[in-house]
Amino acid sequence: MIRLKTYVAPRRAARLRFSRENVYLRDDYTCQYCARRFAPKDLTLDHVVPASKSGRKDWTNVVAACRDCNHRKGDRTPLGANMPLLNEPRVPAWLPSLRPTFRMENVPETWEPYLSTGTG
Numbered sequence: 529m530i531r532l533k534t535y536v537a538p539r540r541a542a543r544l545r546f547s548r549e550n551v552y553l554r555d556d557y558t559c560q561y562c563a564r565r566f567a568p569k570d571l572t573l574d575h576v577v578p579a580s581k582s583g584r585k586d587w588t589n590v591v592a593a594c595r596d597c598n599h600r601k602g603d604r605t606p607l608g609a610n611m612p613l614l615n616e617p618r619v620p621a622w623l624p625s626l627r628p629t630f631r632m633e634n635v636p637e638t639w640e641p642y643l644s645t646g647t648g
């Protein structure tokens with residue numbers, strides 16, 4: 529994944545659209561609590577600080593979580609649930625699908641799963 533950084537300038541991050549799929553991409557389809565990878569259908573968006581506790585729905589408060597972990601964490605913070613986050617959620621520096629001048633013939637095969645997904 530790191531090699532892709534050369535394609536997109538980090539300053540694009542400010543314009544990154546927050547969406548379910550983009551959160552999954554940022555977190556590499558990895559549950560941020562149990563550190564296992566899942567198919568998108570088995571992932572959920574988890575509010576780190578629950579919405580009921582004024583947690584916002586944005587890049588820094590939403591992570592990918594599998595159904596089990598999301599259910600186990602419930603309406604608690606990671607601290608309250610004793611479920612530390614794998615990574616601190618942040619605005620991603622890049623995503624492959626952001627390139628406005630994307631040319632399909634230049635797209636590596638490994639990107640295809642990302643290109644065919646909905647934008648949430």
Ligand SMILES: [Zn+2]
Pocket residue numbers: 559560561562563564593594595596597598
């Ligand atoms: Zn999990």
